[in-house]
Amino acid sequence: MAFFSSPNERLAREIIDRYPRPRSALIPLLHLAQEQEGWVTREAMVQIADLTGSTPAEVLGTGSFYEMFKFHPVGRYMVNVCTNISCLLLGGEELLEHVESTLGVRSGGTTDDGLFTVEEAECVAACTEAPCFMVNYRYFHRATAETFDAVVADLRSGRSPLVRGNAGDRGTMPPHGSLGRVRQRIPADRRAGIVPPEQVDGPPAWLPRPEEVGSDG
Amino acid sequence: MADATDAGWGYLANAPGFVRTSGPAVLTSRFAFEDSYTLERSLATGGYEGLRAALRRTPAEVHEEVRQASLLGRGGAGFPAGVKWGFCPDGVWPRYLVVNGDESEPGTYKDRLLMERDPHQLIEGCLIACYAIGLSQCFLYVRGEMALAQERIAAALNEAYAADLVGAGVLGTDLSVDIVLHWGAGAYIVGEETALIESLEGNRGMPRLKPPYFPAAIGLYGRPTIVNNVETLANLPWIMEHGAEAYRGFGSEASPGTRLFSLSGHVRRPGVYEVEQGVTTFRDLIYGDDFCQGIRDGHELKMFIPGGGSAPWFFNEHLDLPLEARPVGAAGSMLGSGAIVVMDETTDAVKACLRLVRFFANESCGKCTPCREGTSWEEKILQRIYDGHGRPSDIDLLLDVGDNISPGPYPAASFEAEGLEAVPFPPLQTTICPLGPSAVAPIVSAIRRFRHEFEAKITRGDGIPVRAEVSA
Incomplete structure (x- = not known):
């Protein structure tokens, strides 16, 4: 039984097609699997191995290196609270x-209703806007306990909390697993040409041919 | 913190964290526009003019212009981009461009701004680099956690492909480059260029040994690969449009141009500032009216990190150093990623040290034994000192473990009261990459300057965890 839905399988092949070697698509496909299911299942890893010319063990080997991939079910909303230095100085631990205490779970845990997973995060690159937390990798700058409570209330009642982040983000909050709400698409007639490196044997067309230039070619 | 919400202080709502100053805007000229990330706004404000200027010249001339500009890499190492480009061996094809957008150094927030607010400027920079040295495919590696940056770049690439700006026959010329958005999945180490390449090949992000794996010679798929930081590439459109000479009009002789500095911690006006390098000092940035306006009310400076979590700490007497690699290096630290973290007297030096070391222990990839074992030892020792269970020998043990990761005198700022002179940067290392040695920076800095704080925790030994007073 294939793991990917048929639109996602098409998408997976489109992603693989952007790399000179299929294995380079391994991390993007793990993201796609997590987007479909909310976490990375065994079936997903088997199919990703098949699509990228790897083994399931290699897929797990790569995937388990990266913190964002979850190999067990997690909440619909992943809450990451930064406690690294800049946030620590301004109340990240208290946050x-x-x-x-608000959600009743410790870092790494998921609420009983399956809505929220909490993680203590390493620096998320919002240091001037400390303290900061993220929900599904969308930013909430200069956050307070009140900000977090309002975000939780929004999510429980189906509203998007993004404007509360003061991070220039707005619109809908996708469930855990989805990152960018826009995908790159390369139109077939606009592709420059992506081939395995072995199939390239000379400089690209815009460089002068070696015989036309002096030393600095 | 009342200042933080005051709209009148130059804080741009569309570029959260960025503060406009009266200085030049090479990188941030579009940040005030709400739609700064769209192709329409980009084209209306001179977008892709740098690319057009480049395409009117030969690739070798474009490369020479970048070399003349002395554009220093903005990722941390500060190596000149034009020189790095010249390291690709002759006659080996294809060559690749990999953009390092995996910003994760503690204290650093600037590449995310550039990706979210002006993705077309970055795309244009990528195209200029590809044209100059014949890079036939570009991978834009964005940190996994940055969902908005990923979607802004995806949308910008879709627009640029549709407008003949990326892909086959850029603007009707021979330049044909595919730019592929790639994104990571949470690993600080992937910001190291050879680990980034491993990750892009679908592997665990573990650094490769240099030599032989210098990316410009043996990089992605074993082919010559240029790895440049986001901010480095974002400078190229301006340089091509206005010329290297105009670019060198900003900053100092050794560090031309402007640079984004992120200032965080206990200052009145934290933010990301575009600053002329070399001619500005730490004191200007931390105390200047145009910048952070000093330490938060009623407090005073205890220490500051001048270049991200990996950098040894500086103190009051180092405030007048210019923002330039050489003097900062000689004084015992580095400018690194342009991240300055300011800490006032309420900060517990042991706690700050522990948090930074815990980060490096968490992020060690595990490839080299001194780092894999050493960083977690350091964390555990610091934790027990902090918790009140420290042993008298622990301070020496911390330094000894550090010496196994980074042998010899470790870079540190001078400390006149103790008669200690500065130890210049960089450290030696028994590891493949600088992550392990980075974990030693906060330890040596904190013990050298605040040994009494460690001793106080050890001798008290009452077993009661200490809470740091971190907020006003």
Whole structure:
């Protein structure tokens, strides 16, 4: 039984097609699997191995290196609270404590209703906007306990909390697993040509041929 | 923190965290526009003019212009981009461009801004680099956690492909380059260029040994590969449009141009600032009216990290150093990723040290034994000191474990009161990449300057965990 839905399998092949070697698509396909299911299942890894010319063990070997991939079910909303240095200085730990006590789970845990998973995060590149947390990898800058409570209330009642982030983000909040809400598409007639490196044997067309130039070619 | 919500202070709502100053805007000229990330706004404000200027010249001339500009890499190492480009061996094809957008260094927030707010400027920079040295495919590796940056770049690439700006026959010329958005999945180490390449090949992001694996010679798929930071490439459109000479009009002789600095921590006005390098000092940035306006009310400076979590700490007496690699290196630290973290007297030095070391222990990839074992030892020792269970020998043990990762005198700032002179940067290392040695920076900095704080925790030994007073 294939794991990917047929639109996602087409998408997977389109992604693979953008790389000179299929294995380079391994991480994007793990993301796609997580987008479909919310986490990375064994069936997903088997099919990704098949699509990228790897073994399931290699897929797990790569995937397990990266913190964002979850190999067990997690909440619909992944809450990451940064406690690294800049956030620590301005109350990141207190914010994490508030998040944990509000949701009743410790870092790494998921609420009983399956809505929220909490993680203590390493630096998320919002240091001037500390303290900061993310929900499904969307930013909430200069956050307070009140910000977090309002975000939870929004999500429980089906509203998008993104404007509360003061991070220039707006629109809908996709469920865990989805990252960018826009996908890259390369139209067939606009492709420059992506081939395995072995099939390239000379400089690209816009460079002068070696015989036309002096030393600095 | 009342300042933070005051709209009148130059904080741009469309580029959260960025603060406009009276200085030049090479990188941030579009940040004030709400639609700064669209092709329409880009084209209306001179977007892709740098690319057009480049295409009117030969690739070798474009390369020479970048070399003349002395554009220093903005990822951390500060190596000149034009020189790096010249390291590709002759006659080996294809060559690839890999853009390092895996910004994760503690304290650093600037590449994300550039990707979210002006993705077309970055795409244009990629095309200029590809044209100059014949890079036939570009991979834009964005940090996995940056969902908005990924979608802004995806949308921008879709627009650029449709407008003949990327892909086959760019603007009707021979230049044909595919730019592929790639995104990671959470691993600090992938910001190291050879680990980034491993990750892009579908592997665990573990660094490769240099030599022989210098990416410009043996990179992606074993082919010559240029790995440039987002901010580095974002400078190229301006350089091509205005010329290297105009670019060198900003900053100092050794560090031309502007650079984004992110200032965080206990300052009145934290933010991302575009700053002329070399001619500006740490004091200007931390205390200047145009910048952070000093330490938060009623407090004073205890220490600051001048270049991201990996950098040894600086103190009051280092405030007048210019933002330039050489003097900062001689004084015992580095400018690194342009991240300055300011800490006031309420900061517990042991706690700050522990948090940074815990980060490196968490992020160690496990390839080299001194780092894999050493960083987690360091974390555990610091944790027990912090928890009140430290042993008198622990301070020496911390330094000894550090010496196994990074042998010899470790880079550190001078400390006149103790008669200690500066130890210049960089450190030696027993590891493949600088992650392990980075974990030693906060340890040596904190023990050298604040040994009494460690001793106080050890001798008290009451077993009661100490809470840091971190908020006003």
